[in-house]
Amino acid sequence: MARFFKKSMSKTPGLPPGSLIHVGEKRTEEVAISVIDYDERELVEQVVDDIEDVFAFKDRPTNTWINIGGVHEIDTVEKIGRRFDIHPLTLEDIVNTHQRAKVEDYEHYLYIVARMLFFDEETDRVRSEQISLVLGKGFLLSFQEEEGDVFSGVRERIRKKRGRIRQSGCDYLAYALLDAIVDHYFVVLGAFGDRIEELEEELLDDPTQETSRRIHEMKREMIYLRRQIWPLREVLASLERNGSGLVEESTAVFLRDVYDHTIQVIESIEGNRDVLSGMLDNYLSVVSNRMNEVMKLLTLVATIFIPITFIAGIYGMNFKYMPELEWGWGYFLCLGLMATVVGAMLAYFRNKGWL
Numbered sequence: 001m002a003r004f005f006k007k008s009m010s011k012t013p014g015l016p017p018g019s020l021i022h023v024g025e026k027r028t029e030e031v032a033i034s035v036i037d038y039d040e041r042e043l044v045e046q047v048v049d050d051i052e053d054v055f056a057f058k059d060r061p062t063n064t065w066i067n068i069g070g071v072h073e074i075d076t077v078e079k080i081g082r083r084f085d086i087h088p089l090t091l092e093d094i095v096n097t098h099q100r101a102k103v104e105d106y107e108h109y110l111y112i113v114a115r116m117l118f119f120d121e122e123t124d125r126v127r128s129e130q131i132s133l134v135l136g137k138g139f140l141l142s143f144q145e146e147e148g149d150v151f152s153g154v155r156e157r158i159r160k161k162r163g164r165i166r167q168s169g170c171d172y173l174a175y176a177l178l179d180a181i182v183d184h185y186f187v188v189l190g191a192f193g194d195r196i197e198e199l200e201e202e203l204l205d206d207p208t209q210e211t212s213r214r215i216h217e218m219k220r221e222m223i224y225l226r227r228q229i230w231p232l233r234e235v236l237a238s239l240e241r242n243g244s245g246l247v248e249e250s251t252a253v254f255l256r257d258v259y260d261h262t263i264q265v266i267e268s269i270e271g272n273r274d275v276l277s278g279m280l281d282n283y284l285s286v287v288s289n290r291m292n293e294v295m296k297l298l299t300l301v302a303t304i305f306i307p308i309t310f311i312a313g314i315y316g317m318n319f320k321y322m323p324e325l326e327w328g329w330g331y332f333l334c335l336g337l338m339a340t341v342v343g344a345m346l347a348y349f350r351n352k353g354w355l
Helices: 051-057 074-083 088-095 152-160 170-205 209-229 232-241 249-314 330-352
Strands: 032-038 043-048 063-069 102-105 109-120 125-136 139-144
Touching: 032 051, 032 152, 043 051, 043 152, 051 063, 051 074, 063 074, 063 170, 074 088, 088 109, 088 125, 102 232, 109 170, 109 209, 109 232, 125 170, 125 209, 139 170, 152 170, 170 209, 170 249, 209 249, 232 249, 249 330
Parallel strands: 063 139
Antiparallel strands: 032 043, 032 063, 102 109, 109 125, 125 139
16 A cells, blocks of 8 residues: 555655655666667667767757666766756656656756556556656657666667658657557556456355455555556646647647547546446445345244244243153154144245245
8 A cells, every 4th residue: 555655755855946866666777778869761779878878869950769767876867967958857856756647848848757557467466657758859858767668669660660750750759658658558457357357257156355355456456547547638638739849730639649548548447446346346245145145044943943942941841730741652742743843834934935
């Protein structure tokens, strides 16, 4: 539950705005830096060790995509911030990985935050990673928490000149990255759909307390998914309406399509939440029915024993003058009477459909 209730203050209070302090999971691995510089005719792709090696691409008349896999090295973020004239508040948000999806207009660049989601099959949980995009004239900077993303398809389209990405600007590249992020949401939802189907079968066959626990966990994951994805709607709507000139009108049409996909994802999440709520109600109904069956059986047993206990109680009294006590067949008559009463009651219960 820690990821649902993060501390409201994630860094030392009292620091001036723009102070760069990494907030997030502690990492020690090296930052992975890659650059793809392209236009319709040429393509340059490099993996570098020092962020300064990519600065030469800034003033080229091509489209430059610089990807930084890891924001825990503050020096790297500061250097690229100075070179590309990025506002200190933007740099502060980049290294604080607890941001919600948003878009901010700084006139000469747009700052976009989204959440990349991955499904962990071992724990049946969602892992969320912040992706920060800085879209400027002729360049796009992407900052990830760690190396590894969902952009392999975009890279292949650039390398092989698929679609219109090589003929378009960096705004179209930003759209392509956001589209890849949203498309991967459907992959995550598909994995959850498989788990929900398994739970439904288990609920129908032999539900246990473990079934109830898993249903509750799935509901929490749906809430977590919704919190991560919901703000992205406004981000895409703002980008579509953006008047800064950094997003072409031709790209806005594609952003509208991503917006529609985001709505579909949110509707699927809501549908899954309704299904899980229904499954939880069904589980409680099954448990209640089982308890009712147990209570019904115990009630029938108790009802059967009431009259024969009454008969045994009568002949257990210590009165001296009871005619049946000295009769030779009295004991067998008493047992026969008890058996007759039990048989009659069983027949009556069966006739009523209680057995």
